[in-house]
Amino acid sequence: MNKKQYIYNFFKKHPNKVVQLKEIDSAVKEDYFADNGSYDIYVNRQPRQLVKMGYIDELGGYIERPSRGKFKFIKGKKKKVPKNPFSSKVKKTIKIRDGYKCQMCGVPETTDNTLAIDHIIPEDSGGKGVLTNGITLCTTCNNIKKNLNVTTFGKNLFKKYLALSITNKDTKAVSFLKELLQVYDKHKFN
Numbered sequence: 001m002n003k004k005q006y007i008y009n010f011f012k013k014h015p016n017k018v019v020q021l022k023e024i025d026s027a028v029k030e031d032y033f034a035d036n037g038s039y040d041i042y043v044n045r046q047p048r049q050l051v052k053m054g055y056i057d058e059l060g061g062y063i064e065r066p067s068r069g070k071f072k073f074i075k076g077k078k079k080k081v082p083k084n085p086f087s088s089k090v091k092k093t094i095k096i097r098d099g100y101k102c103q104m105c106g107v108p109e110t111t112d113n114t115l116a117i118d119h120i121i122p123e124d125s126g127g128k129g130v131l132t133n134g135i136t137l138c139t140t141c142n143n144i145k146k147n148l149n150v151t152t153f154g155k156n157l158f159k160k161y162l163a164l165s166i167t168n169k170d171t172k173a174v175s176f177l178k179e180l181l182q183v184y185d186k187h188k189f190n
């Protein structure tokens, strides 16, 4: 078994789970030792190289790097290639325009919390990677939007806002939001 195989085997045993580089390294070393009586195997940069490979036939999936020193083997899925990504220049312009804040919840960008640029109209629906189709979102809001799609996300947000306005007895907001939600129903957007 070649050395690369040991790393593949590790990922095969740990699908869809975030693992630290240290974990990979010590498990691979133990496996290698069991077979060869030596620890002469170095994981180092190999997982990062696997990330760059995209879909790996031998693994039946791909490896992603959720953050520094962490890896995740996504089993059975073809890696999604962005159709209309934002260029780094456009991303920066969008962040400046949005004041480096999540446009849904207002969380500001910090060193620990990098904000993402998301397509308002998703790429799958033909949305382009241009300034007017970009919005700055935090990871939490971005995940909500991804799982719901843009109209559901908006509707849910307005519903929450309505409930809050009722509690606050903000009659102006209440009538505005009720009318707005009727528009969703009228156009059958959920």
Ligand SMILES: [Zn+2]
Binding pocket: 102, 103, 104, 105, 106, 107, 137, 138, 139, 140, 141, 142
């Ligand atoms: Zn947010």
